[in-house]
């Protein structure tokens with residue numbers, strides 16, 4: 001089961017996805033709200049925390065989550081204090097009851113990852129793309145529009161027609177024709 005536990009939070013935070021199952025995992029921790037009590041509404045333990053990238057709105061709750069659940073974190077860049085374990089490009093990872101593949105997708109930030117499970121057609125896209133053809137900003141430190149476009153194109157080439165849902169770092173999940181939103185984002189990022 002996948003749920004955005006930052007839903008309805010009015011704060012500067014990313015979405016935070018709790019995925020329960022054999023490996024109960026948190027995708028990003030969010031910021032500026034009490035994520036612990038939200039998690040505890042659903043589970044008393046977390047096996048792993050995965051970080052799509054290390055912008056403040058995705059990671060500021062890492063210390064409190066570590067402290068409350070005695071859990072370690074996985075991300076691309078272990079030089080970041082919030083990342084305990086490195087994820088390599090195309091490494092497979094247990095999340096919920098599925099196996100996801102990590103895709104290194106820089107452009108918004110150099111350490112950005114997407115997580116994709118072909119078997120169930122689910123992708124966690126971080127801040128690479130958003131609903132309706134929106135895409136991650138590239139004007140922050142380490143951002144690069146050309147690299148972002150390459151990453152969006154890589155995601156488009158990787159997902160199959162069975163893709164059913166993209167869970168993005170901000171805004172609503174994309175559950176209707178998600179491949180079209182990826183292609184729209186690639187086009188929009190090229191034009192703007």
Ligand SMILES: [Zn+2]
Pocket residue numbers: 053055108109127
């Ligand atoms: Zn970001």
